Amino acid sequence: MPSVSDTYIENRQRVQPTHTNNYASAHGGNVVKWMDEIGAMSAMRHAGETCVTAKISELDFKRPIPQGDTCVIESYVYAAGRTSVRVRLRAFRESPRTGERELTTDSYFVFVAVDADGSPTPVPELTVDGERCRELRDDALAAEPDEE
Secondary structure (H helix, E strand, C coil): CCECHHHCEEEEEECCHHHECCCCEECHHHHHHHHHHHHHHHHHHHHCCEEEEEEEEEEEECCCCECCCEEEEEEEEEEECCCEEEEEEEEEEECCCCCCEEEEEEEEEEEEEECCCCCECCCCCCECCHHHHHHHHHHHHHHCCCCC
């Protein structure tokens, strides 16, 4: 069974002029696209199957990512259902010169594992091995938005 740390991915994207809005910061749509792509990779690592986006919760843009900075996407699975996988996603702006980081975007995605016919397919249970896995999972569960 996959563990939280097995699904942990951190990816970087340098914010280029073609990624920006009229204010010379990363266009929100690009940030969401990067988060969705990396989130799907975490979900697929867990499921061992193709995963599709089913839901995005609480997509909070806290601050911009200026052109020239690096957008760091952090992604990991923190819970699994029968066919679904819940993924915590955060984006940070990072200075390419100093490595200084600041949280810019926070969200929770739900992905559904699908088979070759596009039908939902079961996913394995998530294991939580070690202190780091527990901290990541507990942080995600504590901050997860309440479902209405």
